[in-house]
Amino acid sequence: MARDYTGKCLDFRKNCGLSIVLILMMTGGAAGQHVKVEAEVESYPGQIIKLRCQFTDSEGIRLTQVSWIWEPKEEGQRENIAVFHPTFGESYPDSAMKGRVSFIHGSLENPSIQITDVRMTDEGKYICEYATYPSGNEQGTTTLVMLAMPKNSVSPVTVTEGTSPVVVARCESADGRPEAEITWETEVNGQATATSVEGAENTMTVVSEYRLVPTAEDDGKAITCLVSHRTQGESQRLPMKLSIEYLPKVRIEGYDMDWYMGRTNVVLTCVATGNPEPTNITWRAVPGPMPDTVLVRENRMTVLKVDEAVNTTFVCEAQNRLGAGMDQVGPVITERPKVDPAIGTIIGVVIGVLLLLVIIGVAIFMIRKWQRDAENGDGPPKYKPPPPMKAEGSTEMLNKSQDPLTETRPHGPMYYEATGEPATDLDANDEENGYTVGAPSGWDDSAQGVDVDTESEALPPYSDTPDHEASRDMAQDPGALSPSARGFVSPAMYV
Template identity: 55%
Template sequence: MARHDARNWHDCSKMIGLLCLVASILLQHGASGQRVKVEPEVLSYLGQTVNLRCAFSDPTGIQLTMVTWIYEPKEGERINIAVFHPSFDPSYPQSPVTGRVSFTPSPPNLASPSIEISNVGMTDEGKYICEYATYPSGNEQGITYLVMLAKPQNSASIVAAVAGNKPVVVARCESVDGRPAAKISWVTTANGNATTVAKLGTDNTETMISEYRMVPTPADNGKDLSCVVAHRTQVKPESFHLKLAVQYAPQVTIVGYDNNWYVGRTNVALTCQASGNPTPTTIQWKTMSGEMPDTVQITDNVLKVLKVDDSVNTTFVCEVKNRIGVGKDQVTVMVREPSVNPSNAGVVAGAVIGSLLALLLVSALIAVLVTRSRRQQQGYRANGGSDMKTRIFGVGKKASKNGTGGGTGSGVGGGNNNGPMYVYNESSSTQGLGEKNNHHQPLTIGGRPEVVATTPTAQDILLSNELDDAERRKFDELEEEERYDHYTGGAPILQLRPPHDQNDIIGDYLDDDMESQRDGSVISRTAVYV
C-alpha cells in the first residue's frame, strides 16, 4: 500500500515538472517575441507609399547585431528585401521592390530600423517580417501584413425579359476592379435566385459579376429589385434600386355588360381594358357575326350602343396588339324584353305605401271611436255641472200616492216606472222643459210643476221595452222610500244621456246601469244625486 502511494507521488512530480518546463519555454518565447514591435496590418491603395515600422523595445542585457526585412508573398518563397548592419551600409538585395524600398530614417539605426515602399502595386501585398539577430537570445521577429485596397466601380442594370416558362436573366450587378473582392447580394419580392462569378481584373484586382434569374410573368413586371454591393473601401454598402421589366402580350378584359340589356334601353357601353409591355398599339372591335350593328358607336376602346334592339343580340370581341403579341376578350349580349318602367314601379310602390298608411289611420280612428263608445256606455261621473239634470223613471208610485197616478201606464205617473226620460233646466223649470223635449207639456200637480208626456218618443219606447221584465217587476214592488233610499225629498237624479239612442245600445245601457243593493233597492251606477 505504501509502495503504491509512493509510486503515484513520483508520477505526479514528473508531470508537474514537465508542465513547469513547457510553461517557462512559452513564457520566454512570448517575452522575446513581444520585444520586436511592428504594426499587425497596413492598408494601402494602388500607387501610394507605405511605411512599415519596426523597433526593439527593451535591448537591456542583449546585444543587437543585425536587422533584416523579409517579404513573403501569398504565393511564392520568402525573399530578403533590406539588410542593415551597424558596421556596413544598408543592403537591398534583388527583389520585386528593388529600387522602391529604403530604410527610414536615413541613416538607419538598430533601435528603429523602419522601411518605406513607394508606388506600391497590387502584387506588393503580402507578409513583411522584421527580424533581429541578437546575442545571446538569437533571432527575434515581428510580422506586418500589407493589404492592398482598390475601390471598385459598381453598377447595376435591368435586362428586359419576355414572359415565358424558362428562367432567364432579368437583372445584372457588377463590381469592377476591386480589391479585395466585393460582396454582392439581392433584395426583392420576386421569386428567383442569383449567381455570382469572379474575374481577375487589371493589376491583380478582381471583378465580381452577379446575375438575377427567374421565370418572368406579367405579374412580375414593375416589381422592385435591389442590388447591394459591400466592399472594404466603402463606409457603407452601396445599393442600386431597380424595377423589373417583363415584356408580355396584351391582357384584355371587357367591362360594362350588366346582363340587363332590354329592348329600348339607351346609352349602354362596353369598355375594353388592356395592359401590356410594351404599351398596346392598336385596339379593334369585332362581332362574331362579322357585321357591326347600326346603333353602335366606337371611340378608341369604348363601344357605345345608342339604343338596344335585336341587332345587338350578338357577341362583341375586343382585339389588342403590341410588339410581343395579340390579346383578346369577348362578351355575349343577351337582349331581354323591356323591363318595368321605373317611374310606374315608383307609382305602384307609392300607392302601396299610401294604402298601408291609410289603413293604419282608419284602424287608429276605429280604435278611438270604440274606446269612446265604451266609456259612454259605462257612463260619466258628475263633472260639477248644475244646469242640466236628467231623471230616469217617471213619478210612477209617487204620482199614485198623490192621487194623480193611474194603473194604465198611459197617464201622468202611470204604473210603468220605466217611463219617458225628462230633461229640464234648473234655472227655468217650466220654460226649459218645453225647450228640451217637445213631446212633454208642463202640468201642475199638488202645487208643483210636473211634466206630462203627451207623445212618447222612439227613445222612450226603446228605453221602456228594453228593460228586463224581472227587473221592472222588482222595481215596481219596492216602496218609494226604498227605491230612492234617503233621497226621498231630494233633487232629481243627474245622469248623462247616451249620445244617441241606437237599437241595441240603449237597452243594454239601462240594464247594465242599474245595480241592486243589500236592502233590496236598485240604484243607477252613473246617476249623480244632488
C-alpha cells in the same frame, strides 16, 4: 531556472511534456514582444506607405542586423527587400520593390521603411527581423492590405414569360480590393448566385445573378442590389425593375348586365396590358358585321341605342411583338331595365339606418320620460305605505267594554302596527261559519234574562249607519253594551 525545472521534470515524467511546452510558449512570447510593429496597414495604389519597426527593451541584448522580408499574399517565395548593418550600412537586394523601398531613420533601434508608388501586387506580409545576441533572431509582422474601390452596376435582363428559372437581374462589383459582397432585396421569389473573377493588378470582380421563373405578374416589380465593400462606409443600393415580356392580356370593362331596349350611350372599354406595350387594339362583332348603332374610337366602343341589332358578341383584340390577346362579351338584351343591385344595397342600408335611428329615438324618449316621472313624483311610491286600515270591530269593542281603564279613542279609522301579534277578527270567522253578528254563540242569552235586539244583529258590523254610529258611542261606555254585543267574551278580570 529552466535547468532546475527540467531536473524536477525528470522526477515527474508524467507532467514533463506539458511543462516543456508551456516553458517554450512563455519564452517565445516574451521574446516576440521586443519587436514592435503595426499589425495591419491599408493603402490605395499609387500612395506612399510607412512600415514602422522598433526594438524595445534591448538591455543585455546585442543587436547585430535587421532585415525586411516580403511574403506575397498569394503563394510565393519570400524576398529580402531591405537590410541594415551598423557597420556596412543599408542594402537593397533585387526584388519587385527595388528602387521604391528605403529606410527612414537608418538605425538598428528604429529601422522603419517606406515604399513609394504602392501597387496592388505589393499586398502581403512584411516581416521586420532582428539578428540579436544571445537570444537569436526576433521578428514582428505587418500585413499590407491594398484597397481598390470597386465600380458597381446593376442591369435587368429582359426575358419572356416561361416555366423555367432564368436570370432576370445581374449586379456587378468590378476591380475591387478586397472582394466585395453582393446581396439582393426584392419581393419576388427567386435565388441569387455569385461568382468571383480576378481582375487587373490583383483586383477582384464579383458578379451576382438573380434567377426566377418569369411570370407576367412579376414584370415591373422592384429589385435592389446591395454592394458591401471595405472602402465604403455603408452598403451601396442599386435599385431596378424587372423586365419580363408577355403576350397582351385583355379585358372588357363597362358591361353591367342591364342592356334593355331603348337604352342609349352604353360604353364598353377594352383594357390591354403587355410587355412590349400593345400597339394595335381592334373591335369586331361575331358573327356578322358591326351594327350601325355602334361607334368605335380607339379602345372604346359606344352603343348609341340598344336594339335587336346589338344582340351579338363583341370581341376586343390587342397585339404586340409577341402575339395577340383577346376578350369578348355577349350582352343579353331585355325589354325592361333591371334594378341595379347596388341601388338595392343602398336602399337596404338606408332602411337599416332609419330603423336604427327610430330605435335610438324611442330609447331616448323612454329615458327622458322616466326621468321626468322621477322628478314629478310619479311612479312607484318612495315611502313605505301605512298598514291596512280597519274600523273598530266587535272584538275591540268587547275588549273595551271589559276594560274600564282604557282611555277613549277618537272616532275614525284605526291602524294596526306592522309589528306585534295580529288580532283575531271574530266577525270574519262568524261570517265564514255562516253566523251573523250578535247571533247566539252557544250560550243561552234568553236564559240569562238578556233581550236580543234582532234588528241590530241583522246590520253589518262595519256599515256606516246611524245604528252603527250609536254602537260606536256605546263602545265608549262598556256598560251600555248589550249582552248580545259582548258575544262570548267574559268580563275582564283584574289581579
